Amino acid sequence: MLMSLALIFLCGILLGGLARKLHLPALLGMLLTGILLGPYVLNLLDPSILSVSADLRQIALIIILTRAGLNLNVADLKRVGRPAVLMCFLPAACEIAGMVLLAPRLLGLSLMEAALLGTVIAAVSPAVVVPKMLRLMDEGYGTAQSIPQLILAGASVDDVFVIVLFTSCTGLAAGGTVSPFDLVRIPTAIVLGLTGGLLCGALLGLLFRRVHMRDSLKVVIILSISFLLVTLEHQMTGYIGFSGLLAVMSLGVALQRVRGEAASRLSVKYSKLWVAAELLLFVLVGATVDIGYAAQSGPAAVVLIFGALLFRMAGVCLCLLGTPLTAKERLFCMLAYTPKATVQAAIGSIPLSMGLACGNTVLTVAVLAILITAPLGAFAIDLTYRRWLKKA
Numbered sequence: 001m002l003m004s005l006a007l008i009f010l011c012g013i014l015l016g017g018l019a020r021k022l023h024l025p026a027l028l029g030m031l032l033t034g035i036l037l038g039p040y041v042l043n044l045l046d047p048s049i050l051s052v053s054a055d056l057r058q059i060a061l062i063i064i065l066t067r068a069g070l071n072l073n074v075a076d077l078k079r080v081g082r083p084a085v086l087m088c089f090l091p092a093a094c095e096i097a098g099m100v101l102l103a104p105r106l107l108g109l110s111l112m113e114a115a116l117l118g119t120v121i122a123a124v125s126p127a128v129v130v131p132k133m134l135r136l137m138d139e140g141y142g143t144a145q146s147i148p149q150l151i152l153a154g155a156s157v158d159d160v161f162v163i164v165l166f167t168s169c170t171g172l173a174a175g176g177t178v179s180p181f182d183l184v185r186i187p188t189a190i191v192l193g194l195t196g197g198l199l200c201g202a203l204l205g206l207l208f209r210r211v212h213m214r215d216s217l218k219v220v221i222i223l224s225i226s227f228l229l230v231t232l233e234h235q236m237t238g239y240i241g242f243s244g245l246l247a248v249m250s251l252g253v254a255l256q257r258v259r260g261e262a263a264s265r266l267s268v269k270y271s272k273l274w275v276a277a278e279l280l281l282f283v284l285v286g287a288t289v290d291i292g293y294a295a296q297s298g299p300a301a302v303v304l305i306f307g308a309l310l311f312r313m314a315g316v317c318l319c320l321l322g323t324p325l326t327a328k329e330r331l332f333c334m335l336a337y338t339p340k341a342t343v344q345a346a347i348g349s350i351p352l353s354m355g356l357a358c359g360n361t362v363l364t365v366a367v368l369a370i371l372i373t374a375p376l377g378a379f380a381i382d383l384t385y386r387r388w389l390k391k392a
Helices: 002-021 026-037 047-051 053-071 074-080 082-086 090-107 111-121 126-139 147-173 180-210 215-235 244-258 260-287 291-319 327-336 342-347 359-388
Strands: none
Touching: 002 026, 002 047, 002 260, 026 260, 026 359, 047 053, 047 260, 053 126, 053 147, 053 215, 053 244, 053 260, 053 342, 074 082, 082 147, 082 291, 090 111, 090 147, 090 291, 111 147, 111 291, 111 342, 111 359, 126 147, 126 260, 126 327, 126 359, 147 180, 147 244, 147 327, 147 342, 180 215, 180 244, 215 244, 215 260, 244 260, 260 342, 291 327, 291 359, 327 359, 342 359
């Protein structure tokens, strides 16, 4: 495993730096590193690290979402209002609708299989979007209009909405039934996740105020609480849901409200952790990519992905109706809300492992969605934010 970790970090840094030299997002080099080192090309990664790949990617996601919470200005988010709520579900719902309309015609899937594919593809990637939005907030671009805050909040809840729908669709596709009570998981997961995270963050803020300790120790405590919150999500399998990732982000928000000065210092610590976590996340996501499946899909899957993205972008446009944003700012939001990566890598292979007839197709389209949208979305953000957004 040590050899595999060395290859992941050294090759990821090398190819990521090369991508930057070519004016491409560094994550593209990291994804290519994973593809090359993974079991489908050179097969240089130890099976033991691949077996815990999902857990390592989860840790990386926890780190970046906590950092997002520590930097998210709730007052700015309140000022946005209605669009922030709509961004949590409307773009994903539009993209799923687009899949249902296009996939049967392009790939010959049934309506049920197309809906299942839509729930795999529709989630935006916090691992791509969150670091970019934090960078915009650090540099002051779009902050006066609350654009980065709007996209940050929407990206975290969007995943909860899509994953609950995916669970319901897999039950139907496998020949089971889905009770209307299953839909209760969506609002309960959001409400309980927010409540649990805010409570934990407030309690940690009080603890840090009363007990003096090093910031490094505070990071260890916050990470441990975050791991427990995400574990709680996996334990709650009934009608009552709980969003661990949303809880992690809201923990950071509450801690910032209670201990603002400490939150600023902790954000710096988390940004240093993200240097290693980012490499692990994207290299291991790349290692899940099977080039053989991608080659078999042909142009139809690519057309399907871009067609569904147009539906997603239309959903973002609907969310922003009635806002004072300019046309360029709205177009930026539409582009920034397109990248896919972590959710697709995590759940794309589940239909295949369940033996569903559409399993290979779902996995192939999920892989292509990562390869196409993650670098293109990140590149679009980097290319446009200085030109289209106002600097505070």
